[in-house]
Amino acid sequence: DAKTTQPPSMDCAEGRAANLPCNHSTISGNEYVYWYRQIHSQGPQYIIHGLKNNETNEMASLIITEDRKSSTLILPHATLRDTAVYYCIVRVANRGSNYKLTFGKGTLLTVNP
């Protein structure tokens, strides 16, 4: 699986959009970008994933550059509860496969009141 690079920490004001970047310059054509987050002392939570098109769900939006070498997770209106470590993971996703997730150090997002 391709390696990802994320800033170690970021701050965001409550109510503002939080934009979390991720570099994955060695991503392969069949690899997806997944985002998970981990609130302190809890298990990770799936947020969103995408291949090449931008994706949006009830939690966040995922913007993937045209060359797919980087992506940005957007939390449109950050709340204090969004304070967590956010992990960007790249891996293959095929029906019936069970590829493991390799967690890096992630980005600690702190939402300030």
Place this chain on the structure above:
Amino acid sequence: GAVVSQHPSWVICKSGTSVKIECRSLDFQATTMFWYRQFPKQSLMLMATSNEGSKATYEQGVEKDKFLINHASLTLSTLTVTSAHPEDSSFYICSASAGRTYNEQFFGPGTRLTVL
């Protein structure tokens, strides 16, 4: 949907004893379950992957005789830490995959193990 539970949520034991942690998928059948370990201020490290009815696949450096994994059904996997020692104190997290199209893994809330 896609809820995974773990039991217990925390456990304190004496050195040399064995501890069993359960991981259950509550509303789906998990073809594969994963066990992770997380030390303070570190990221999750995969310990092993288990498929229902077959032996677990352990990551390099993880002692299979110390960390016994049983995946007897599509909704239950157990991790037994045998002869636990203080260095085994950690946050143990399981995840489950339903083998659907994109294979999202759904994580349990974790179990905090403290070995005295």
